Amino acid sequence: MKPSVVIDACSGAAAPGGIVAAAARMARLGVARVVLVGDLPMLQAQLNLVPYNPMTLRLVAANAPLLPGLSDTRSQAANARAVLPVAMALLRDGEADALITAAPQDIVYEMAELHLPRLPGCEALASAAVFPTVARSSGKDPLALLLDVSGKRTQTAADLVAFAKLGSTYSRVVTGVSQPSVALLSTGLDAGDGPPEVVEAHTRLRATPGVRFVGNVRAVDLSRGFADVVVADGLQGHTVRGLMEGLTTLTVEAARYAWKTKVTWRIGLRLLAKGVAMLRKVSEFREYGGAPTLGLQHLVLVANPDSREIAFENALKLAARCLHRDLQGELAKAMQPQAEPERGPQVRKPRRGREVIGG
Amino acid sequence: MADPLPPFERPDVVYRWDLDKTYLDTEFSTIRGLLRAAVESASRKRTVPGMRSLLVALSATHRARVIVVSGSPEQLRGRIFAMFALHGIRCDRLVLKDFGASLRRGRLRAITSQVPYKLRSHLDTRVWLAARDEDAAEVCFGDDAEVDALIYCLYADVCARRVSETRLAKILQACGAYPDDISGILGRLSTVPRGDPIRRIFIHLEGNSPPSRYGAYRGRVVPTFNALQIALNLAQDGLAEDSVLVAVAEELVREHRVPADGLAGSVEDAARRGLCSLALARRVLHDLLPRTAAFDAGFDQAFGARAAKRLGATEPPRAATGPIQPLPYEKLFEAEQAFAKARKIAVRTAGRIPGLAEFLDSSDD
DSSP states (O other), rough: OOOEEEEESSTTTTTTHHHHHHHHHHHHHSSEEEEEOHHHHHHHHHHHTTTTOOEEEEEEEEEOSSSSSOHHHHHHHHHHHHHHHHHHHHHHTSSSSSEOOOOHHHHHHHHOOOSSSSSSHHHSSSSEEEEEEEEEEBOOEEEEEEOOOSSSOOOOOHHHHHHHHHHHHHHHHHHHSSSSEEEEESSSSTOOOHHHHHHHHHHHHHHHTTTTEEEEEGGGGGGGTSSSSOOOOOOHHHHHHHHHHHHHHHHHHHHHHHHHHHHHHHHHHHHHHHHHHHHHHHGGGGGSSSSEEESSSSSEEEEEEEEOOHHHHHHHHHHHHHHEEEEEHHHHHHHTTTTOOSSOOOOOOOSOTTTTTOO | OOOOOOSSSSSSSEEEEEBBBTTOOTTTTHHHHHHHHSSSSSOOEEEEEETTHHHHHHHSSSSSEEEEEEEEGGGGGHHHHHHHHHHHHOEEEEEEEEEHHHTTTTOHHHHHHHHHHHHHHHHHHHHHHHHHTTTEEEEEEEEETHHHHHHHHHHHHHHOOOOOOHHHHHHHHHHTOOOOHHHHHHGGGGGGGGSEEEEEEEEESSSOGGGGGGGTTSSSSEEEHHHHHHHHHHHTTTSOOOHHHHHHHHHHHHOOOOHHHHHHHHHHHHHHHHHHHHHHHHIIIIIIIIGGGGGGGTTTTTHHHHHHHTTTTOOOOOOOOOOOOOOHHHHHHHHHHHHHHHHHHHHGGGGGTTHHHHOOOOOOO
8 A cells, every 4th residue: 555645835925825735646656645734714715726736645634724835934934834734644644654745844843842752762863854965985876964953053963873773773764875974064174173072973973883974074075975874963954054045046046147148058058958968966965855854753855945846746756655664663774772783893994085084 | 246235225326437547446458457357356356446445434424325327347247246346335326337238239439439328328217316316416527548537527517417418419429329329319308307416536657647638627626646535625614524535545554555755645635726715724733633543654643734724725726617518529529439549559668768777777777
C-alpha cells in the first residue's frame, strides 16, 4: 500500500491552490496517499478545479483562522498553530506516515515538541535544510544537508553528536551515499576552535562509531562540498541558511535586472540559458522538496515558506522515498546506545588544500 | 435484437447505462484497447471498481430495467451479453454501434460522433418502454470520457419537449450529425411519450476532469468519483438501500484493495460536495462500514468514529433547484470537444513529468 502523507495546506506562499494542485496530481500518479489539512470549504473550492481522486486524497478540517498565503509572519504562525496539531494528531493516530508543511520552522519545532513523540536518545530536535555545493566525491547529488537550522541555541555537545548521527543516517538512506561525510560548522578548522560545546562535540565525534567525521568546516567552505552533512548550532545554522537563501534571491533579481536593462545583457543571458537553468535548479530553494525535522518518531518535512507548487510535488516524492526506505527505522537504529558501527570512524583527507579539515 | 421477457409487470426504475469507462474499464481511444476489448473473453473483462456490485445490488433490490447504450461495436454483442450473464445482471436492452454500416456508407463521422447515435438510441429505447406501458423514472450512468452528460441532458429535454424541433436540428447539426440522422431523430419525436423521465444523471469522473467541469450543466448532472459515491447519492434519496452501499464497499475492499482511508475519503468527499447529507455520511462511516469487509482493511469502530467526527456539523450548501431550463448545447459541445482534446494531450504527456520516471524507478530499489 502506498504511504500516506499529511500536508499542512494553509502554510506557505503556494497555499492553498498550489498545494492542492500538487497534492492532487501526485496522489493521482500514485506517489502517495495524501491528506490535506486546512479550512475545508476553501480546500474543497480549490479541489473542485483540479482532477483528483478522493480514494487517494482526503481533506481534514482545521480551523485556520486566517487566509493562507499571507506573507506576514503573524498570520503564518496563527495558521500553523491551528493546523499543525491536527496534522500531527493524524500521525500519532497512525492515519498518516509523514507530514509536510511550509510553516515557519520555529513553529514546526515548537508544535513537534508538543505533539509528537521523540526518538529514544534524542534530547533535542534538529531542523535540517539542504544547500547546494560543488560536486562532492560522494555522488551526484548537488545538495548537502545542514542541521540544525531551527534558530534555537544548541545547548550541549551531546546534542551536536546526536545531530551528526541523525544527519548521517538521513543522508545515507535518502541519497544512497554509503558513508556520508560529516563536518562540524565552526569558526576555525582546528579541533580547539569554536565554543566549548563545539570543541567537545569535535572530540566526541572522532570517537563516534557509524559517523564518518571529517572535522570542522568554516562557513566560507560550506558550498565547496567538503562534507555531505554539516552539523551546526541551531542559531548559526539558521543564520547561514538565511544568508544562502538571501544570496540566491539577490542573484535571481540581478539576472532579472540584467534581462530588463540591456539588450546585450539579455543576449548574454540567452547564451548562458542552459547554465543559468542548471544553476537555478540547484540553488532555487523555493523548488526544493523540503528538509526533515529529525529526532522525532515520525517523518516531518519542512518546506521553505516561499515554496512553489513544484516544491510540494518534490516534497511528496521525498516523503515517499523516505518511507519506502524506512528512514524512521534507520534513525531509531542509529540512535540506539549500542548501535553497531558500519565502519569505524575515519578522518578523510581534504580533497582541495590542507586548510579544510581541522582536528 | 433479442427481446428478453420481463419477469415483472411494471418496473420501479430504469437504469440507463453507458458501457465503456462507466461500467467497463476499457480504453477504446487506442487501437490496442479496441483490439483487446474485441478479443478478450467475457470472463476477463474488467469492470470499473464497484460498478458491477452497484448494478447487481440495485437490480436485486428494485424492479428495474437495465438498458445499455454503448458506442462499442455491434460485433461485441455476444461477449457483452455473456459478461452480464456472468455478473448476474439481466440486461433488457443492449444497443451497440453498427460500425460496419457506417463504413459501407462511407460515413466516417458517424463512427466517431456520439451525440446523434446515442440520442437516437435513447429515444428508441424510450419508445420501447412506452410500448410496454412503462414510464418508470430513469437513472442514467455515464462518464466524462465522452459527451455523456450532454447526451443525457439533451435526451431529457427532448422527452420533456423543452427543446423545439428547430432547435434540436441546429444542435444536432452542431454536433456533427448527417442530415438524414437529423431527420430520422426528428421523425421519431412524435412516438416519444411526453414527460421528463430522468431522475438522476451520474457522470463517473474517470478521466482528467475536475468536478467543476460539470458546473456548466447547472446542477443537472452529478459528478462522482466512484461507485460508492453513486450509492450514497441514491441512498440519500431512498433509491438505494444499505445493502447496495455494503455490496459496493465490499467489492472495493476485496477485489480492488481499497484501503480504509480510501473508503472514508470517498464518503467525506461525497458529503462535502453535497451528494449526501452529513447525517448519512456519519452513519455510513460510524455504523455501516465497520461492519463490512472494510473492517479487514482497517476500517474499525475507532477509525470510523474519528472519520465521522471530522465531518463536522455544518451541512455543505446544496445547489439550489429551480425549474429545469434547456442548456446551451452548442457551446457545451464545443467545450466538451476542447476538453477531450486537452485530455488526450494530458494522457500522452503524463509519462513525461520531469523526474517522475526516475523517482518511480529509484523507489523500487
